[in-house]
Structures are given as C-alpha cells and as structure tokens.
Amino acid sequence: MGRRKGPGLSAAQVLEAAVDVVQGEGADGLGISSVARALGIRPASMYNHVTSGEALARRVADEGTRRLVEALKSAVRGVVEPQEQLRLLAHGVRDWAVANGGLYGLMARVQPDYSSADIPPVARDLLDLFDRPLGQLGIAQDQRVHAMRSLRAAIHGFVLLEASGQFQLDADVAESFRWSVESLIRGVATAT
C-alpha cells in the first residue's frame, strides 16, 4: 500500500492517542496494537514513531508526570502558608490520581530510565513543590530529602491502596486521607 496522503502522524498525535487509550482502558490496555488501532494504522507502523512498547509506556508515563506537576503547581499558586501548601499538594495528588486513574497506575509501574546523574526538569519541579514549604517550615536542609520522601511515599501508597481496592473496612476513605495528611504534617513539622 505504501504511505497514505497527507502529513504523517506527529509525535504529539501518537502521544495523545496513547494517553486516551490508557485513560479509557487502563494501564493494562496500553500497547503497540491498541494505540495503532486508535490511530487507524497497522501495528508495524507504530515503529515509525516509537522504538518499542516499553518506550511507548515510558513516554506516556512521563506525560502523566508532566500533567500531574502542572495540576499541583496551579493548586498551590498564591498560597503562602507552608502547612496549607503541603495539604493542598497532598490532596492535589490524590484528586488528580482519582481523576486520572489509568495514567497514575501506569506511572506507578513504569520506572524512569534516566540515570540518577541528570534529573529531568519535570522531576526537579516536583521535588521543588514539596521542598519549598518544608524549608519554610524550618526543616533543616539535610532533613528535607527525608521529609519529601516520606510525604511522597505516604500519598503514593494511599492512592495505590485506594485504587486497588485494598481498604476493605467500610470507613470513609476520604476521611482517612484527611486524617493521614494531618498526621503526616504533624509528624513532619515536629522533626528536629
């Protein structure tokens, strides 16, 4: 058959289709074939745009991180009180994850491939979002990395356990999250 008329697919179009697949079918539904189907091309043609299925998943996950960081930035814009910033960040992650379950699930599976030497800007931004309020809270520089990891981990774990239905008891999950965030902030704020 050869090439069809009109300009070929742009990287952005491929990424958009892949994101749509993930949002619609979940992280498991992402693959060379499903995205090819969504684009109306044959699976083999996908290799003109990505080098492998794994690379495709990595790109979509990176796009998810970009979107999450954007959502968090606008969530804390204009807020000055550090504890309130942390609260907004925590709830911002959970809200985004609930609204973008497929994407968040993919981001959790795919591990970044960048060597620990150079941290990409988007990851830097994510770190800074948490680092700033922690600094304003008076957490010493060398403790902040521990505090950041603690907060990220706690929020991440909560979202994943919630998404995979592992909170069995019939207590309000939203209330549990509020409780958890307040407890975390208390714990971090009282660090030496």
Next chain:
Amino acid sequence: MGRRKGPGLSAAQVLEAAVDVVQGEGADGLGISSVARALGIRPASMYNHVTSGEALARRVADEGTRRLVEALKSAVRGVVEPQEQLRLLAHGVRDWAVANGGLYGLMARVQPDYSSADIPPVARDLLDLFDRPLGQLGIAQDQRVHAMRSLRAAIHGFVLLEASGQFQLDADVAESFRWSVESLIRGVATAT
C-alpha cells in the same frame, strides 16, 4: 500421549513453582507458560490446575500475603511496647519487600477479589497486627482505622517508590525510611 505415570501435580507444587518464577523473573515473568515450563508440562495442561492466568496471579499474591503476615508476626513476637511494635512492623514490611521483591510487586498489582463482606483470615491478621499497638497507644476505636490506613499506605508507598527507583537524590534510602517511620509514629501518637 495421555497422562504420565505417578500422581499428578498437587496444588502446592504448582503454587511453589509459580512463586519461584515470580521470585526469579519478577512479577512480569509470571504466566501460564512460564510456570508450565518450570513444572515441565505443556501450557495447556496448566488449565487442569488453574482456571486462568489471572487466577494464577491471584493465588500467588495471596500466598505472598500469607508469607508477609507470618514474617510480621514473628517480628513482633514478645514485644510489648506499642511504639516499638509499630517500628518493627514498618521495618518488617520493608525488609520483607526488599527480600521478596517479585512477590511484593505482584501483590501490589493484583487486587483481591473477595467481596468486602467477608474478609479472609489472613487480611484480618494483617489488620490486627497494626490495630493492637494502636489501641495500646490510646488511639480511639473510631480513629484506628484511619491510623492503620495511614501507616500501611506510608510503608507501602515507600517500598514501591524505592523498588521502582524513584528516589533519585543520593541520600541514604534506609535513613529516609527510619526518618519516615519515626515521623509517622510521632504523627499518629499525637492524634486526638
């Protein structure tokens, strides 16, 4: 060919082989074919032992939970101080997850299928392990579910972020975990 001589494979043998595959090749390596290979039978014969690949994964994940709960039980055996129990539980989960990465990764993906009505004994045991020290700390009954979820989530999230290499900064991860656990215990212990 028909059946081979001798007794057929027991459910325990199939499970053992599946666990070995997961431990050796990771959660992604688990499948009808890989376990059949490990057992020396053809993939089609696997369906005499499991109903589907998904069911196989669920069984292995359940076995993982059983083993984790056993490890935690023996970790806190004889310890009376509640904060020390929580510390041991947290570090017990992380240590087990590090030592059984494939199994823990699988447990994180597979969501249990039991209806929220009847909670299996092993899940009950896991809840109780955390519930007891929280009660001894004086956390009110109606707050304990929130506290339990917070602790589980924080530990779970830390382990997953660590396993997927998302802690980029070159600070000591073990030190971060210790810091996180102390912060969590402080936060929970000061709950109203």
Next chain:
DNA sequence: ACCATAAACTAATACCATTCGTTATTTTGG
C-alpha cells in the same frame, strides 16, 4: 523535476493465553 526521507504497508517470526478433543493413568464403587 528530482531525489531522499518519512511513514505507511504486507509478510513473517515468535511469543503468549486459551479451548477442544484425545489418551493414558489413577482412583473408586460395586
């Protein structure tokens, strides 16, 4: 207008899960 490149195609390979029908062994009930 020409040519190189980009981007689609077809075809082929190699996995994987699953189902079906068949066969041989083991177990069980009369």
Next chain:
DNA sequence: CCAAAATAACGAATGGTATTAGTTTATGGT
C-alpha cells in the same frame, strides 16, 4: 477384583501480542 469415572497429561488450533524486514508511496527540499 474389575469396570467405570475422574484426573492429568497431550497435540493441534485459534486469536491475540510485539517485533523485524523488506516494499511502496507521498511529501519536502534542492
């Protein structure tokens, strides 16, 4: 003790996936 039933293996077939190789054709630059 033997025949019938249940069990557990098989081969073959179907349909899904990722991937590679070679081919064709439209587009964009010189």
